[in-house]
Amino acid sequence: MKLGRIALIFLASALLEIFAAANSGAQTSSPGTPTSGGPPSGGPPPVSIGALIDQAVALFPRVETEILEVQGRNVTLAVGRASGLQPGIVLEVVREGREIRHPRTGQVLGNAEQSLGRAVIAQVSDRFSTAQYEGEPAQPGDRVRTTGKVKLTLLTLTSLGVKSTGVEPMTNEIYEGLSRTGHFQLVFGEQIAAWLTQEKIAPEEFVQGKGVTEASGRFKADNLLVLHYKMVDRKPFLDARVFVMGRSAPSLTTSFFVPASLKAPVGRFSGSDKVAQNPERKPRSLLQRLLGWGSDTSAYSSAETSLALKEIARLSYTVVSMDVAMTPADRIPRVVITDGQKVFVYKIVNQAFEGDWTYSERAFGRIFSVQFADLTGSGRLEVVANRYDPRTGMNSFILGVPKGKPEVLVEDIESILMAVDEQGGGVKKTLWAQRFRKETFFTKGQADEMVIKNGSLVKVKSVPVPDTFRATGATFTNVNGKTSRALAFIDEQNRLRVSVGTEELYRSGSVVGGGGEKIEVIRDVERGGRSYFFQLEPTPLAIDLDGDGVEEIIVPQNQIDTGGLIGIIFRGPAGLRFQQVNSGFDGMIRAIGSIPGEDGGQPSLIAAVVRYKNFLKVSGETQLIMTLPQE
Structure with missing residues (x-):
């Protein structure tokens, strides 16, 4: 009886050990051995992140050897399984030439080399390997080696x-x-x-x-x-x-x-290769402040607790569209606003509004977007305005102030206009046009670069854009890297897309945009016509929030009933990342702009927050709110 109890105790202990091993949380397979990828069911202890990195390094070993035999495109190499080579590894093939000696000492410094091609490992045996070769004719004795860093x-x-x-x-x-x-x-x-x-x-x-x-x-x-x-x-x-x-x-x-002990990365938000050495470094970047740095990362950030805000204007009408830019000629930041009928331009002086000029002229249609651009190279900002009438269609125009007063430079444009900063200089200097179509409003996959000549627009070239591109709610950005300019826009499903040419790089999983003008298109499909409605989107803002040279994208999220929400797309270690931020603003964020900080300091954001006075949303007021630099 006593022996039976002892046996049961040992059996229970063994079962507990097996159960613990089965739930240890890690598994690994040797190179080339696929697994189901499911949770571990026993065996080795947990695999650490360091072990994963070591295995990745071992998968691409440093090798230097020579060619033993050449048969057409197949070569045999004098290196085997002990080197760590795996099928698919790419090696460089070179031929050694004459010796290079020091002219005074006669010391041999090395040999001249001729690059021949590359060999891709096909099969690895105990004492040799075979590879497929591409390049100039190779011969036994040519050198084969790994070169540089492995692109992963x-x-x-x-x-x-x-x-x-x-x-x-x-x-x-x-x-x-x-x-x-x-x-x-x-x-x-x-x-x-x-x-x-x-x-x-x-x-x-x-x-x-x-x-x-x-x-x-x-x-x-x-x-x-x-x-x-x-x-x-x-x-x-x-x-x-x-x-x-x-x-x-x-x-x-x-x-x-994933170990529960891992914490969010400190000091690294976007595409910079620099990692902050001191997490308490002051002042914090505007990106860190927007994301609520130090708050609970599982909850929405609250920008109102970490940003100093100032109301710089309160308007008695609802802003339809707004843009902000620094004028190249006098270095004064300006804001252009429209209520749908007029165009207002203001200066920002000492964090306050000063009237600059106003344009008002009776015309068919309603203005649904305005943008600043330096299209003439004068250093004075022109205003690109899109206007639409349900009966006559697009009637866009461009305003300038060549003599200090606003005047129309080009009018009666039957396309949707979009000013872009293709070079990343901080000022939009290029003009795109997307043809208007009654069936779809936007012409899919089409855009042209235009210039002003003798009072009209002249096509320079066609520009490649995705089929989903729409010329409202779009901007250029280098969010993909300092040397790469990409197009960011809001698609028909209210997702933010980032693309280079027709190649898509990113699509947000969360809805963005909303709150823009709703366009009525009347089609003559039956007596009296039939109305179709298209929702236009606010323009995303591309801005470098943390000073690393890589821009982030800020876009309103007016589709969500909570109100005051914005989405921030930035580059993190896992690639492009989306985070929602509660701005604390009471109303619909109709537009967001920015002005650069003084002496290279942090930029300031300007948001147009609209509050409607009735259910039909036909009247209301607008509050212009500005973020202040951190002291």
């Missing part, structure tokens, strides 16, 4: 139920760890994420290999690290896989629960 595309995918508060710090740890090795050149894979959405390929399908070959070829992602976050047992779980040279079978698979 980092793609973050999330399934339903995963909060960004867990994804961001985990991805940041992996990104920083890979960077510290000095082994990789890391790039982000937002284009692939957008393409997967377009092709309706779920994250679970992609990590199993569906679409990997096509994505790798399309976006030149020879080496792809996929971080797939999902929920397992109500906890965030990471399935990490490395795909090499477009092979649908991963060369590395590892998975584990």
Whole structure:
């Protein structure tokens, strides 16, 4: 009996150990051995982030060897499995030439080299490897080696139920760890994420290999690290896989629960490579203040608790559209506003409004957008105004002040106009036009660059834009990187899209925009015509909020009944990230602009907040609110 009890105790202990191992939260597979990517079911202890980084480094070893044999496009290399080589690894092939000696000492400094081509490992044996070769004719004895940093595309995918508060710090740890090795050149894979959405390929399908070959070829992602976050047992779980040279079978698979101890990354919000060494550094950037730095990251940020605000004007009408810009000629910030009938231009002097000029002329239609632009190169800002009448269509015009008073430079324009800052100089100097169509209002996939000549607009060239592009609610930005200008716009489904040419980089999951003019288009499809309505969108603001040279995007979220909400799109370690901020404003945010800070200081934001007086929203007032620089 006593022995039976002892046996039961040992059996219970063994079962507990097995259960603990099954829930330890980590698993890994050797390179080339795919797994299901599900939660661990036993075996080795938890895999740390450091282990994942070590495995990624080991997957791309430093190798230098020579060619043993050449048979057509196949070459045999004098290196085997012990080197760590895996199929898909790319090596450089060079031929050594004459010795280079020091002219005085005669010391051999090295050999001249001729680059021949590249070899892609196809098969690895114990003592040799075979590879497919592309390049100039090679021969036995030519040298083969790895060269430079390995380009690794980092793609973050999330399934339903995963909060960004867990994804961001985990991805940041992996990104920083890979960077510290000095082994990789890391790039982000937002284009692939957008393409997967377009092709309706779920994250679970992609990590199993569906679409990997096509994505790798399309976006030149020879080496792809996929971080797939999902929920397992109500906890965030990471399935990490490395795909090499477009092979649908991963060369590395590892998975584990995201440690609860990870915190949000400190001091790193956008595309800068610099990480703050002192998290208490003062003053905080405007981006940190907007995001409510130091608050509970699982809740919406409250900008009103961290920003100094000032009402700079209160208008007795509802603002339809607004733009803000620094005038190149006199360096005075100006604001242009329309109520739908008139155009008002103000100066901002000592954080207060001063009237500059007003334009009013009876005409068919209603103005639904105004923008500043320096289209003539004079340093004085012109005003690009879109006007529409349900019966006659588009009737846009451009205003200038060549002699100190406003006058029409171009009128009766039957297109939707959009001024853009293509070069990132801070002032919009290029004019686009999108043709108006009664059937769709916007002409899909079409835009032309225009210039003013002899009182009319002349086409310079067609510009490539996505089919979903709409010339209202659009701006240019370098949110994808300092050297890359991208087009950001709000689509028909109220999602913010970022694209370069026709290639989409990002699409927001949250709704944005709303609150813009509703356009009535009357089509002659039956007696008396029939009305169709199109919702126009507020223009997103592209602005560098943290001084790192990479812009963020701010866009109102008037579709949400809460009111006073804005969305901020910024580059984080996991790529482009969206965060909602409660501005605390009581009303609809109709437009957002900005002026640069003095002596390179923090910029100031200006928001037009509209409050309607009745249910029909036909009358109301506008409050213009400005953020003040941090003392």
